[in-house]
Amino acid sequence: MSAEQQKRRARVRAPELVGRRWLNTGGREMSLHDFRGKVLVLDFWTFCCINCLHVLDELRPLEEEFADEVVVVGVHSPKFEHEADPDAVAAAVQRYAVHHPVLDDPELTTWQHYAVKAWPTLVVVDPEGYVVHVAAGEGHVETLRGVVAELVAEHDAKGTLHRGDGPYVPAETENTTLRFPAKVLPLDGGTLLVSDSAHHSLVEFTADGETPVRRIGSGERGRADGAADEASFAEPAGLALLPEDVAAEVGYDVVVADTVNHLLRGVQLADGEVVTVAGTGEQWRDGSDAGPALETPLTSPWDVAWWEPAGGVVIAMAGNHTLGLFDPRAGQVRRFAGTTVEGLRDGDADEAFFAQTSGLADGGDRLWLADSETSALRWVEAGGDGFAVRTAVGAGLFDFGHADGAADQALFQHPLGVAVLPDGSVAVCDTYNGAIRRYDPASDEVSTLADHVAEPSGAAVVDGELVVVASASHRLERPVPPGVAAKLVRGTSQQVKRPDTEVGPGELELAVVFTPPPGTKLDDRYGPSTRLEVSSSPEGLLVEGAGVGTDLNRRLVLADDIAHGVLHVVAQAASCDDDPSVEHPACRLTRQDWGVPVRVAAGGPNRLPLVMGGLDDEA
Template identity: 75%
Template sequence: MTSVQRRARVRAPELTGRGWLNTGGETVRLADLRGKVVLLDFWTFCCVNCLHVLDELRPLEEEFSDVLVTIGVHSPKFTHEADPDALAAAVERYSVEHPVLDDPELVTWQNYAVKAWPTLVLIDPEGYVVHVAAGEGHVETLRDLVAEIVSEHADKGTLHRGSGPYTPPPPASTELRFPGAVTALPGGTLLVSDTAHHSLVELAADGTTVLRRIGSGQRGRSDGPAEEATFSEPGGSTLLPPDLAEALGVHVVVADTVNHLLRGVNLDTGEVRTLAGTGEQWRDGADAGPGTEVPLTSPWDVAWWEPAGGVVVAMAGNHTLGLYDPRSGTVRRFAGTTVEGLADGPAGEAFFAQTSALAAADDRLW
């Protein structure tokens, strides 16, 4: 669900919180941003809808890089999200490439009368709020509005082009960064989703020796050889039964979370290919059919479950479980209604909330 709301012309309240990330330690004030279009993104890092918006905004930020300043206002919903170290880790893990205001007491949230995660607030170069949108899926509207504001203020002489206050932190020098999942392989090695490095890493049985990396390490969604293929924040993975793997030429299915795809990996060659998803996020419409023709939404984990005859997918983005059948190459809804909640019952009537991890037993899927 999304909603759009327009407001009368009012001055944007100042940004107030505990501190700032991605600014090199500097405080950002709205007065310093006069002449820029400012986009406030009120988010919290355990909200999958907020994570969707982070990725929706990336192309917008790139397109208007000299006139648009995006500022994330982190407004925690849960106690853990208010921890400053947890927030700093989330900003790195999800590659947030704009300044972030840490607002644990929800001061700025309240000053802007925000009611929902996520909420986007657009401020013009003179410091007035011109647009408010709650939910996700607003990027095209925002693109039109930003272009309109840029044109108007360029004509008025109140637009200032140039870089903004974003200062990237120094990169961490660790072999893995935010490993999201691990799968034990038949030869005794381990396949790790190196989430923030957008790749898979095979480790020796000692859990530390790197044997190979699958994926270039750059964010993307290209199929191909191990050194050329790209992922975007890959999550869980699962082995296919040996006979099926041999027939398909794919041994492992990977939840390529931010790409909204399922990817297949041939462990003999390192070759990666797309099995399901279109690369676009499912919002409504058909959710069953040929795998590469049906959009998925933030697949977080996968598990081969024999009773279902396929790969069950934790579809965090719409609070459901999906099922990928490798034999037919099809996907369909397996459980859940897309309504976020907690309700037991038949698979088609149960409610989930941000499904994110799976464990398969002989007769039960956890």
């Protein structure tokens, strides 16, 4: 490690870890001192965030490889109000199989102490208690492996490394038929197929939704094809039934969004045989997302729906904020809508912004979708020579609530599912409000049909009745009695707990900080190795500086008459192994999206650093 790196480390002492309580420690309260002698990796996450869920999976092999030297601590800093509920946090830790201590940080106290600006953010603290590395976003596991290996070697030599087991104590779990189910699909024979996410399988029930008929999948996390009792999934979610003629041609009946595997799977209902039909098993990060289905990477497909106007299966690609399209007959995948920028923007499909779309429903001439991170109900429709995206309910990335009435005033909180009702209105699984809501396109109004449903995540109409996946209750429910009268909830609007970043008026230096991982260098063999895209909400916030360029530093000019807004920043950097003796060095792409809420105030700083990887020398 260079002298300059050591100098930087010496001036950055890690702040104390402060929160409401600790999870996965057997009830023990922890402090930073308890991790002295270990390499500590702090993972700032929130359970709504798909990128955070990616990082949980990326960290698993690192935790196993350095089990004696590294302790990962999740710092759960919520975005939505529901995510501050202690029971919801505990459930999420179990749902996503988090096998390390978690600090519940509902007031974002530790988040602010570490100057975090994005979910997820990783902070590495050395065995002596100094911050040595920061990385925002996902895809940093190789960098972390290099940083950790250097720290282990250095502190082993100094005698400041203490090997041994960490403080993780697993929580007790319930034994239920379903475990955090995600979606439900009515089958032609009257049965119901449910994606049993935490059991990594599918369960078919009789029409009552309570009596299991069979399980498809071994129940072990994996990606094996084969017979019903041998195949495996990893947190499957969305389910789509193919038209009979299409199913007969391709040899399977149901398409499954195998979310954590980044795959689509096909299931033959006659015998439960499972086959992979799209995806490579690797997560899409950049480059082409169109081509032969089995050669094109996907990223966290969360829901799927056959939509005739599109001529295939539309994929809610939660992991990169787009919609994909899978043509099962041609065996092709392509992007259907979205740009990968996270936000809420309507218009032509290829210019629209989405934010972790998680629920789809075929409404005939409209494809309805739940856009969870913007707490929005939106739809896609044919228009002109292509398709267009429209918003029925939703204000943006940072506004949510539980309010009924006119659609332009109504609010949801992180909805995950939608279903079209017999009268043409739309039922919304308003997940973090624990409610079933109804949007009526005819009146352009929202009402509440039922509440006190534990994290509803999917729904379907069966014989005119709404069947809802109550995910946190681990069961199917019918919470809306036939003929129930809708009620109005006069709720108030809310905003995320995350504080605004104060900036000064006029000129602002945007500085994306990125240091190539140890043993690597920026890869400029085929052109610029970095890319920066900047936009804002509202668009008028930026007078200068919007657009795409190759420099990670950019001069922005803020409007004089706008005091609040969001800066949308997408940065990426390509780095390769720095070994001249290797003919074809291994390369990797680091990418991060930020949505930074800013407040313009006189006297505010004129520099906005966003750390993608490394340390900010000017901090």
